[in-house]
Amino acid sequence: MSQTYVDSYYSRTLADDHRRPALEGEAQADICIIGGGMAGLATALGLAERGITNVVVLEEKQVGFGASGRNGGFVSPGYSRAPAALIDKVGTENAKALYGLTVEAMDIIRRRIEQYEMPCGPLVPGKLNISWFDRPKELKRNIAFMNETFGTELEFWPRAKIRELYLSKRYYDAIYNPNSFHFHSLNFTRGTAAAAEKLGVRIYENSAVKSLDLKGEVKRIATAKGVVKANQVVFCTSGYMGWILPRLRLSILPIGTYVMLTEPLGDRLKTAMRGHHAVADNRFAPDYYRALPDTRILWGGRISAVTQPKNLEALMLGDMLKVYPQLAGTKVEVAWPGTMGYTTHKMPLIGKLEPGVWVNTCFGGHGMCSTTAGGETVAKAIAQGDDTYRLFEPFGLTMAGGPLGPLAAQTVYWYWQLRDLMKR
Structure with a gap:
């Protein structure tokens, strides 16, 4: 069939x-x-x-x-293993070479999209990794390490800037990667x-x-x-x-993860999100999301290795409302599972x-x-x-x-x- x-x-x-x-x-x-x-x-x-x-x-x-x-449709360099852990395992030079392969891949992806006229746009630039914890010095150290060791161009965004764009009391400061983007995967x-x-x-x-x-x-x-x-x-x-x-x-x-799509929010979207970057937080199992051009929100998160939640739409909506309670009353159009392969x-x-x-x-x-x-x-x-x-x-x-x-x-x-x- x-x-x-x-x-x-x-x-x-x-x-x-x-x-x-x-x-x-x-x-x-x-x-x-x-x-x-x-x-x-x-x-x-x-x-x-x-x-x-x-x-x-x-x-x-x-x-x-x-x-x-x-x-989630996020395109960014690196692997699931943290860069510092890469160095611990294979040394600085090999870690830089491994990370560099993904930097080169970003250029290849952009080239192929243009060369083969792939209808996967718009390519919306920028990814934010927003902290749930009040630890700006830790973020700044991480930025300095990545920029000096791997040649990245990461930026520190203070909480005042973050809370102007993403209106949540859960959030503090963030790391911004201008070279990442999101698209229709x-x-x-x-x-x-x-x-x-x-x-x-x-x-x-x-x-x-x-x-x-x-x-x-x-x-x-x-x-x-x-x-x-x-x-x-x-x-x-x-x-x-x-x-x-x-x-x-x-x-x-095999690890399960989950994503939902909200209804179009219209002007209500601006009560929560005024930025259009790819967003993830820095917890072990983070929320990750992005606002779509039609004012819907694509929201992902949670992992499960044993069973799939039965009330998936309600769970995912609840996760979003923990971050953005001002969006209470939002309807979910669809939610779906997926399976990733981990080592x-x-x-x-x-x-x-x-x-x-x-x-x-x-x-x-x-x-x-x-x-x-x-x-x-x-x-x-x-x-x-x-x-x-x-x-x-x-x-x-x-x-x-x-x-x-x-x-x-x-x-x-x-x-x-x-x-x-x-x-x-």
């Missing part, structure tokens, strides 16, 4: 509704990419731009069906798919992988009605991966698992930019023999807890929620 997108702001505002066929019969390819989200499509487009176009992408449902088409994902197809990549939807044979020079990837024979395979499945490759699946912790080290899995088998997955809630960095890294390795992927070798496969992993993650989330409460 053909699978449609979950009901969301993004699926309601698609630039096109083009469907792609399921794989039937045998297909020969140089590269088979499993997973048609941003990571897989960025890899496919990166290969095609380097002249490798005999590429097949297999997507279980629709391109961008998972986290790539359900998120599902239209960007679909635009990336269309760009890859124009260069010769074949994409098949509703084509879940049922079995694998990765031995030998030619790999065999079977779906319900077809088979791909390829010289190399790239896994890009993240939190939606099944058990077709258990050693990879055991390194992935225990909070870095993506990027690199070679064995000869001819690659991975580019698990971006853990920070993927709209870093998926492109991963796609470029793998594409350069395959097409040009580049060894940049070795920067990610310290962050390889690690056991994510097996069947008890979700329960452990949920316990950690509750612990950090308590820590956030104690910090206030």
Whole structure:
């Protein structure tokens, strides 16, 4: 059965509704990419731009069906693992190189949007990380560290400025990144798919992988009605991966997160928000949101590793009203869940698992930019023999807890929620 997108702001505002066929019969390819989200499509487009176009992408449902088409739409450099923690693990120079890959990816994303005329705008500049805690010196130290070490251009915005733009008593000072932006993530994902197809990549939807044979020079990837024979395979499945490759699946912790869309607020929006930046706070599990051009609010937050909330709309609305009580009475148009793939080290899995088998997955809630960095890294390795992927070798496969992993993650989330409460 053909699978449609979950009901969301993004699926309601698609630039096109083009469907792609399921794989039937045998297909020969140089590269088979499993997973048609941003990571897989960025890899496919990166290969095609380097002249490798005999590429097949297999997507279980629709391109961008998972986290790539359900998120907050924030595009910013970095990974889920904090930059200071990167340095602790790999040293300053390698940490700067890893972070630099995502800075380069920002330029690649902007270039592709323009070059391939992707209808994912407007690209609204700027991201604010607003503090729930009265600790301006801590924010200033962080800004100085990032600007001096990683060459960023972060700015300190005092609480007076913040509370003029975002009228909440919850907020204090903020870190502003002028180089980040937000956009329509599902239209960007679909635009990336269309760009890859124009260069010769074949994409098949509703084509879940049922079995694998990765031995030998030619790999065999079977779906319900077809088979791909390829010289190399790239896994890009993240939190939606099944058990077709258990050693990879055991390194992935699927984490649920949630987003809602309010009704248009008209002039009421200005009683709460007068800025149009991407906004997140600095708690362990933050709220993240943005005002849309039509005065609706896209509001995300919460994580769950065990069960999905049943009263999702009410919970998400309650989170927003804790920050902006003046918006009481606002109606929710739609709320939706999504699943992210996390690793225990909070870095993506990027690199070679064995000869001819690659991975580019698990971006853990920070993927709209870093998926492109991963796609470029793998594409350069395959097409040009580049060894940049070795920067990610310290962050390889690690056991994510097996069947008890979700329960452990949920316990950690509750612990950090308590820590956030104690910090206030």
